[in-house]
Amino acid sequence: MSRTGRALLLVLAACLGLARAGAEPPAARVSVFRAATDDEFRDLMLAAARDQPSFVMKLLLSGVDPNQADAQRNTALHKAIMEESERVVKLLxxxxxxxxxxxxxxxxxxxxxxxxxxxxxxxxxLVRRGALINEAGFTALHYACSGPDNGVAAWLVSQGAELDARSPNGSTPLMMAAGYGSPDAVEVLLQAGANASLVNDKGLSALDFARQSGRPELMRRIQAALSEPYPY
Known part of the structure; x- marks a missing residue:
């Protein structure tokens, strides 16, 4: 375990009253985490969903594996992010x-x-911790372009996210942004050089996604991009 990781565990354990002065907390001595009991795992996922970091940390200090997954293969970190549990996300x-x-x-x-x-x-x-942004199939950029964005798409592009990454059905991040996401994400992708002429396995382009979603302003912007030489 790294010095940073050990320090984090010591601080959290002290906050929970689980560490004696000068002693390592139990988790600092655990090299292999154990599977949680059914009750422990239920409590871990509930605490992750309810943003209860003290309870999560207590289970981790007892040796429970933080990467144990439920029937849908969601870990506690998946659950905490889905429920937007701010403190548990940070802890995990x-x-x-x-x-x-x-x-x-x-x-x-x-x-x-x-x-x-x-x-x-x-x-x-997450990226600082080693999260991958260019995996095969759907990527983080696809997901960023399907939601409120808040600057995520631009940051991912700045980190080398593949602009024209193809999902399993051939859809690109630009198609996701045109159909479901923020207009800002569409602009970010076009300015970065995303190819608006691509079509997915159903023959649909970003322009078609915007049209089907009733987004005339995005249709005009994408149409303008299509009239420009590629790359834009």
Missing amino acids: IEHPQTDVNALNQAGETPVMLAALRGRLPWVQA
Whole structure:
């Protein structure tokens, strides 16, 4: 365990009254985490959903695996992000044993879920911990472009996110933004050079996504991009 991780655990354990002066907390001595009992795992997921970091940390200090997953393969970090549990998200991202690239049954990683919610600080913290942004299939940029954005798309682009990444059905982040996301994300992608002429496996383009969603302003912007030489 790193010095930073051990320090974090010591501070949290002290806050919980679980560490004696000068002693390492139990989790600092745990090299292999154990599977939680049914009751412990239920409590872990409930605490993650209810933003109860003290209870989560108490379970981790007892040796419970932070990466244990439910029937949908969601970990406590997935659950905390889905429920926007601010303090538990921070705790789990900082915990040295948390797998920040864990995939749930839908193929979603924690950074995808954070991007969908437009939570830029979470996305940045996850990437600092090693979260991948250019995995095959749906990417964090697809997810950012399907939600409120709040600057997530621009930041991901600045970190090398693949502009024209293809989802399993061939859809690009620009298509997601045109159909479901923030107009700002459409502008970010076009300015960065996203290819508006691409179509997915159903033959739909970003322009078609905007049209089907009744977004005339985005239709005009995408149409203008199509008349420009590529790359824009």
